[in-house]
Amino acid sequence: MLRYAAFTTDPAGGNPAGVVLDASGLDDAAMQAIAAELGYSETAFVTGKYAVRYFSPKAEVPFCGHATVATAVALAERIGPGQLNFSTLAGQVAVTVDELLRATLTSVEPYVEEIGDVSEVLDILAWQADQLDPALPPAIAYAGARHLVLSTLTRQRLAQLDYDFDRLLAFMLERDLTTLQLVWRESANTFHVRDPFPVGGVVEDPATGAAAAAFGAYLRELGAVQAPVTLTLHQGDDLGRPSLIEVELRAEDNRVRVSGNAVSIAEPG
Known part of the structure; x- marks a missing residue:
């Protein structure tokens, strides 16, 4: 379990998100329980090759922007900056992380x-x-x-x-x-x-x-x-x-x- 604050450079600012980079072994109940225990507004679970699911403490949500930014930065810190293509319940979401670890997501069709x-x-x-x-x-x-x-x-x-x-x-x-x-x-x-x-x-x-x-x-x-x-x-x-x-x-x-x-x-x- 990783913890990131998104839309800030200060850990005391922004919106905290949980990030689980390998949730392939977790079922829905386990992901929901982790999100509830953590208590952040959302926790992101990477369930496959950049397939991402998002759980609030109460329920799964189709998409979450701040947890997407947090997950992309967490990955970039480990594999380097570049473009990631997240598969979410809302659709495909491209995210680019630059050398300064600033993430830009592109929404689905609004x-x-x-x-x-x-x-x-x-x-x-x-x-x-x-x-x-x-x-x-x-x-x-x-x-x-x-x-x-x-x-x-x-x-x-x-x-x-x-x-x-x-x-x-x-x-x-x-x-x-x-x-x-x-x-x-x-x-x-x-x-x-x-x-x-x-x-x-x-x-x-x-x-x-x-x-x-x-x-x-x-x-x-x-x-x-x-x-x-x-x-x-x-x-x-x-x-x-x-x-x-x-x-x-x-x-x-x-x-x-x-x-x-x-x-x-x-x-x-």
């Missing part, structure tokens, strides 16, 4: 769905409709997993996150959502985000690469940014685990590139 009435989820979050940013309307975005995007007008509203865990869990399970992507736009290409993750048994993710990829697809679909462009996402600040995520949109294809560092975490004790 999509964006409209969502109707969001009054229920706003009530769960204790948000008001007039606190939403009308320039970034609610939608569901996918780039390996489904995320509901909700954008607020102020950083203060984003900072005050206190929600009903069980109600949000039920809401998300009904809609096959992995996280909520809660957003405040600081400038044209800079955003602050928070990601409740009750379906994984976690109140909040300090860095969510899959949601970052989905958010990039959402912004492109909305016309809120124009490719080619690189976006900067700040996450984890309100949890004391600052994370830095870069999202690249290219003009030549719809897939989203998500980049970040990862660093090993010392084992406890």
